[in-house]
Amino acid sequence: MYQATHTAVAQDVVRSMQAEASAPAISLTGAQQNELLRALSREELIALFEHLELVPLAAGKHLFDFGDKMEYAYFPTNAIVSLQFVTEDGGAAEIGVVGREGVVGVSMYETERANCSAVVHCAGYGYRIKASVLRSAFFDGGALARQLMRHTSALFAQLAQTVAGARHGSIEQRLCRWLLERLDRSLSNELKVTQEMIANMLGVRRESITCCAGKLQEEGMIEYRRGTVVVLDRSAMERRAGGCYVPA
Structure with missing residues (x-):
């Protein structure tokens, strides 16, 4: 029963997002599958919506790698993204994970480079936005800026937990x-x-x-x-x- 229910939910999510991608009228249902976007007021989300592009996120896809200039940020809906630190010899260690609760690729400065790699672990969908647009919206303040700062704080806490677990767990x-x-x-x-x-x-x-x-x-x-x-x-x-x- 548990599996069947959640499978049905997953199918509904995908159908709603696919329908939104082809619908001419504004429908915020798909974007609101991302919890950070859902926390915005309808007016704020509508203002941001024209800049959001629904994209498939295939398993194994690199959204960016260490040292890259981050051109886009991604708001996953039903995809899961692994944040990884890659060593010089090619080894990788996961330092964080982001799903529908957050965003990947926030760049506060135009010259900022990625300090880790972001790799799609579980395939799904997400909303892509140009980093420059998101950066401008952040400096305008409001609920989006507050949500991005809260998410950054949560990521830092997750990193600290990962480090502590690796040392003591x-x-x-x-x-x-x-x-x-x-x-x-x-x-x-x-x-x-x-x-x-x-x-x-x-x-x-x-x-x-x-x-x-x-x-x-x-x-x-x-x-x-x-x-x-x-x-x-x-x-x-x-x-x-x-x-x-x-x-x-």
């Missing part, structure tokens, strides 16, 4: 946090992930993730099959994650 706790962060931003309890992907993002050996995932499955918290993790007992996972996880 067990691999099992970090795995639970990683899954829960995506569950917070997903429309279902099913996550399309691989053990290799998780290991790379957490900076640990794949065998360690295999062992921890097997234990969580034995205890009935998740069901794991190739490329898919289904969360069965969220409450138990939150307790297992402990201080490593704070709900988004």
